[in-house]
Amino acid sequence: MTAAIRDIAAPDKAPFHALWQGYLDFYGVTLTPEVTARTWARLLDPASPLRGRVAAKGDALLGFALSLTHPSSWVAGEDCYLEDLFVAPQARGQGLGRALIDDLITQARARGCHRLYWHTRHDNAQARKLYDSYVQTDDHIRYRLTL
Template identity: 45%
Template structure:
């Protein structure tokens, strides 16, 4: 595979992003309403939104994405970046695309002055955890979720 280019998502990436998004949701067994997907894409393109997306492109084709939320927090003065969704096309895995996306975020953290980049994954997501462990070790955080529905 040729070199990976990481860049901000552009309006022309919508169909690629939506295809990858469907794969991501399927992997997690999540059903996300069409209006939520449409609104997420709108926020990604909105320069005033805290939601951002970078895509991984090889030879003009998008193979992966990282959807993030940059937000203020109560533990640091600087903002932090929550890597909410990371997905690489299954056929393109093990070629450094996921690592390139995380490395881009690590560089953005330094350049933008974020205090940290953080994310969560399922405990049994062994393939992803092998990648994540190359960057940092999981902490002891236990997540609780109260859903409105």
């Protein structure tokens, strides 16, 4: 499937929200409408560190990658964190996840980032197969404290 990878844009609101809901459903997460609205606003704000790229075919969005860059105490420059990656179920297995990651690698290198990292659930076998084709897990365990 040929899809263009591009920056998310204001006209993408409805199709992005549909994909976003699919992503939340996959992870069994419920967010308030305010959080989703704030995420959308950040994606469109050029001053926000949160960036969104989408895989699009015509007006249809087939997937997205949301990332941000941040300073690191381990390298002289910045790291890029792939926070969210999602491909619509009907578009999976066609290379879109790989295309979104490859695009993010190019984008992060262009911004001078030194590393790209992400995480996923241990039981997300389909995603892990893709991720393992880039790099093996570094055996870090994530802790998240809600404040």
